[in-house]
Amino acid sequence: MDVRDAVVVVTGAGSGIGAALARRFAAEGAAAVVVSDRDGTAAHVVAEPIGATPDTTDVTDPAAVADLVARTESAHGRVDLFCSNAGIATGVGIEAGDEAGDEGGDKAWRLAYDVHVMAHVYAARAVLPGMLARGHGYLLNTVSAAGLLIAPGDAPYSATKHAAIGLAQWLSVEYGDRGIGVSVLCPQGVSTPLLMDPLAADHPSARAVAAAGAIITPEQVADAVVSGLAAETFLILPHPEVATYWSQLAADPDRWLAGVRRMVAATT
Numbered sequence: 373m374d375v376r377d378a379v380v381v382v383t384g385a386g387s388g389i390g391a392a393l394a395r396r397f398a399a400e401g402a403a404a405v406v407v408s409d410r411d412g413t414a415a416h417v418v419a420e421p422i423g424a425t426p427d428t429t430d431v432t433d434p435a436a437v438a439d440l441v442a443r444t445e446s447a448h449g450r451v452d453l454f455c456s457n458a459g460i461a462t463g464v465g466i467e468a469g470d471e472a473g474d475e476g477g478d479k480a481w482r483l484a485y486d487v488h489v490m491a492h493v494y495a496a497r498a499v500l501p502g503m504l505a506r507g508h509g510y511l512l513n514t515v516s517a518a519g520l521l522i523a524p525g526d527a528p529y530s531a532t533k534h535a536a537i538g539l540a541q542w543l544s545v546e547y548g549d550r551g552i553g554v555s556v557l558c559p560q561g562v563s564t565p566l567l568m569d570p571l572a573a574d575h576p577s578a579r580a581v582a583a584a585g586a587i588i589t590p591e592q593v594a595d596a597v598v599s600g601l602a603a604e605t606f607l608i609l610p611h612p613e614v615a616t617y618w619s620q621l622a623a624d625p626d627r628w629l630a631g632v633r634r635m636v637a638a639t640t
């Protein structure tokens with residue numbers, strides 16, 4: 373798809389990759405860009421200089437996501453491209469936290485599932501009726517290379533990003549022949565607060581990402597997205613070597629997992 377003249381919504385667009393996508397879509401001549409984030413101030417700061425519409429929505433709230441789509445359709449007539457991009461790192465394993473102040477236990481798992489899986493469901497549920505009625509539309513779901521491979525040091529991230537790939541494959545099979553494009557954006561390390569804050573704090577999961585490959589800029593990710601949308605490929609890989617890793621994993625999982633264990637041991 374060509375983003376020129378498109379009506380685009382980007383979630384998690386108050387920072388990092390989402391902000392770079394919103395800026396790039398505006399520069400490419402999108403008809404309208406909605407910069408949505410749970411942090412309304414951040415959304416405003418990104419939207420204002422590019423003439424976009426700021427929006428405050430928590431993507432884990434299905435009614436709020438439905439409202440975001442309804443507001444956009446009412447203001448701009450349609451949504452051509454919905455970028456479900458918001459995401460979080462948890463940096464925890466399988467340990468259970470205490471329910472009171474649980475940062476590292478089940479709450480992290482539930483929140484990761486809500487943000488990385490259910491948010492894509494809520495977006496598709498809200499936006500597909502209009503797209504199907506018009507006969508065209510595009511879902512771009514930001515996942516991660518961790519959805520194809522693994523994020524050492526972050527079990528909820530690994531599991532929920534894998535689930536997001538499965539959901540997107542399902543969406544593509546179900547709706548791909550009815551005018552709906554589906555792509556998953558799967559970068560490795562990108563220089564945004566999600567990675568750079570834990571890297572500055574020397575967190576093992578961030579160290580593993582840094583050891584696994586180049587850390588690229590959100591603007592480089594936006595370049596890959598514009599090309600991937602033009603080509604309408606399911607996989608958008610700003611780090612192209614991820615395709616090789618993925619095929620190596622599929623060909624010989626035991627060898628590949630042993631290699632990751634060696635890499636993690638060397639970085640911790």
Ligand SMILES: NC(=O)c1ccc[n+]([C@@H]2O[C@H](COP(=O)([O-])OP(=O)(O)OC[C@H]3O[C@@H](n4cnc5c(N)ncnc54)[C@H](O)[C@@H]3O)[C@@H](O)[C@H]2O)c1
Pocket residue numbers: 383384385386387388389390408409410411414429430431432457458459460487514515516517558559560561562563564565566567
């Ligand atoms: N940075 C990386 O290395 C990297 C690599 C692969 C994939 N990703 C993915 O890219 C996406 C964007 O991450 P980023 O790196 O730009 O991080 P970021 O922290 O810079 O931006 C994420 C944005 O999402 C927003 N957000 C979080 N939870 C939300 C919610 N419930 N509702 C609405 N907004 C919410 C935050 O407020 C923030 O503005 C995420 O899905 C992330 O998993 C990032």
